Amino acid sequence: MxxxxxxxxxxxxxxxxxxxxxxxxxxxxxxxxxxxxxxxxxxxxxxxxxxxxxxxxxxxxxxxxxxxxxxxxxxxxxxxxxxxxxxxxxxxxxxxxxxxxxxxxxxxxxxxxxxxxxxxxxxxxxxxxxxxxxxxxxxxxxxxxxxxxxxxxxxxxxxxxxxxxxxxxxxxxxxxxxxxxxxxxxxxxxxxxxxxxxxxxxxxxxxxxxxxxxxxxxxxxxxxxxxxxxxxxxxxxxxxxxxxxxxxxxxxxxxxxxxxxxxxxxxxxxVTWPKPDRPRPVHYNCWEAVYFDHKLDVLCDIADRAAKLGAERFVLDDGWFGNRDDDTRALSDWEVDPRKYPDGLTPLIDHVKSLGMSFGIWFEPEMINPDSNIHRAHPDWALGAEDQLLGRQQKAINMALPEVRDFIYDRMSSILANHDIDYIKWDHNRVLPMPDAAQTRGSYRLIDRLREQFPNVEIESCASGGGRIDFGILERTQRVWLSDSNDALERLNIQHNAALFLPLSITGSHVGPRRCHTSGRIFDISFRAWVAAQRHMGFEMDPRELDDYETRVLTEVTSWWKHNRDWMEDADILRLDSHDPAVIAEQQMPRSGDRFVVFAGKAATSAQIAPRPLRLTGLNPHAMYEVNLANRLTASHLSRGMPALKDGPITVSGAYLMRYGVTLPWSFPDTMWVLEGKRL
Missing domain, CATH: 2.70.98.60 (alpha-galactosidase from lactobacil brevis)
Structure with missing residues (x-):
């Protein structure tokens, strides 16, 4: 310049x-x-x-x-x-x-x-x-x-x-x-x-x-x-x-x-990492399994199943505090609900820890319900006019006020200090009644204060999904929730575009329920699992719904992700130029260039019959690469031919992979091919 x-x-x-x-x-x-x-x-x-x-x-x-x-x-x-x-x-x-x-x-x-x-x-x-x-x-x-x-x-x-x-x-x-x-x-x-x-x-x-x-x-x-x-x-x-x-x-x-x-x-x-050498743990989030209906025995059963699938962190979502039985009440009453947890959160946390998982918890610190003890005591703490339109039955709390930040800090720090918690899902579920820079600066101050007091606690930025993702919040957090949609087809496109700015290591992606709660669509477990494996992997469904086939596939893909995360977490995400608009493809590759993985998602029906070759990028044109179709056994019965990749690994030059490409087998929409490559 x-x-x-x-x-x-x-x-x-x-x-x-x-x-x-x-x-x-x-x-x-x-x-x-x-x-x-x-x-x-x-x-x-x-x-x-x-x-x-x-x-x-x-x-x-x-x-x-x-x-x-x-x-x-x-x-x-x-x-x-x-x-x-x-x-x-x-x-x-x-x-x-x-x-x-x-x-x-x-x-x-x-x-x-x-x-x-x-x-x-x-x-x-x-x-x-x-x-x-x-x-x-x-x-x-x-x-x-x-x-x-x-x-x-x-x-x-x-x-x-x-x-x-x-x-x-x-x-x-x-x-x-x-x-x-x-x-x-x-x-x-x-x-x-x-x-x-x-x-x-x-x-x-x-x-x-x-x-x-x-x-x-x-x-x-x-x-x-x-x-x-x-x-x-x-x-x-x-x-x-x-x-x-x-x-x-x-x-x-x-x-x-x-x-x-x-x-x-x-x-x-x-991003500043509390434990830089710790691999990114596989998440389990209980939101779409139980919503506000928290029962200790059910949550312990779900935790057992999640751990067997490969989860390494259990996140307790909304509904653990106040009298929070739905989204109309109790925001800012950040004390454990004695009706649901008569002995506090410790029994659940102890059970989760006994399974080898760490424990995370949900907060929405910048919001307040009119139906809450704090709003009744301090209605002046709410940001904006008294007769403002509500969003999700809530208002924003005025983060510019030091007494508000002190109150929230005291409540949150009490929960964190008295429990073995290493993760916060920090939500922000409505827009403000008006733009106010002081509100943002106040939120930054609260997060900074909590991070100083609890340096080993990781924070995820969530705002009804991807409503607060930017480099300012990422100076204070270590993960973002791209979208509340666990629809794998929608996620495929959202993740693809977000990769223009965001790395794998901070981008959460979860395997959702068989029937997606936000779109109503049903996808095979293989597609759902491989889409989540493109980023920081997790699950967000009721594992009790899984049949034997779904359990096996999810366990296998999770194991694959764990075996590859050490290099994928620091890999570059390269968006590929697909000559078939139905295919959304990316190549993840470390700076060394000695290996790569390609995720080629079929988002729609192709205009032509046979798949077009998919060109790779960033390879050494003079080097030879062994390329293997990692999930060839999932090929459809309508894939009747024998392209070379269906038969086993192929060895070709980087020049060939970048100038001609790879010829993939035929596939249905809403499926994913996964290619593994290594430089010889």
Missing amino acids: VITATGERLPQVVYWGERLPLGEDLVTLHNAYAIDVTGGMLDENPNLSLSPEASRTFPGQPGLIVRSQDGTPLLPKFCFESVENGKDLTIRYRDEENGLTLTFEFITDAETHIIRSKTVLNTDNPVHLHWLAAPVVPAPQASDEMIDFTGRWCGEFQTNRTAWSPGIRYRENRTGRTGHEHFPGLIIPCSGATNTLGEAYAFHYGWSGGHRMVAEELPDGRRQIQWGHAARMEHDAATEFSTAPLYMTYSNEGMNGCALSFQRHVRDRI
């Missing part, structure tokens, strides 16, 4: 992409970046700077909108003050007349190829902030479209492809949390780019509250990308404001290059 400036004016990015020779003349690049002027234009083009200024006649979205404390709009005009340019870069600019200082920070990571940037505004006197953008960068001119992400409950990580055109692609999340609808990510592929080929640029805004994205094409054809908190999220005047970190990366190896940068950066730089 090359950043230049004219005189005292704010700097601008004049180049970002493939590494340039160290001897490149940056003055020449600065001059060569200037575009021509013609009729109907200003005599000079306003800079597309790191924070475009309205006072410089910039024709698009400015990078800063601010008012004085009395409401007067300010039109800043910044001038150079200082620069610190070492491995990292800090640039300060000052508007003396308005008493404003703008600081741009860039931190580079040579291994993950991520640039982490943010903007900080300091003021001499309190001001009201409307909009502050993280450092603004130009979007590539060689791109035809952009890819951002939307979704819904049980349908997260859906891609939007929007063609570039004059004007703004403007997305703003005002729900107060990251949201199913507005994952804070953007990918800009250059023309012709695919998963495996071409150039791409990518962004992620690491913040768990409301956010805004602007992708704008100016009248002169230049393009800018802006990220920041949602507008007017700061309710009070203040003298310091900061954006969240904006993570940026470039790839000349297709969108997979961006994905690998994000996956590695999350796993190796952002």
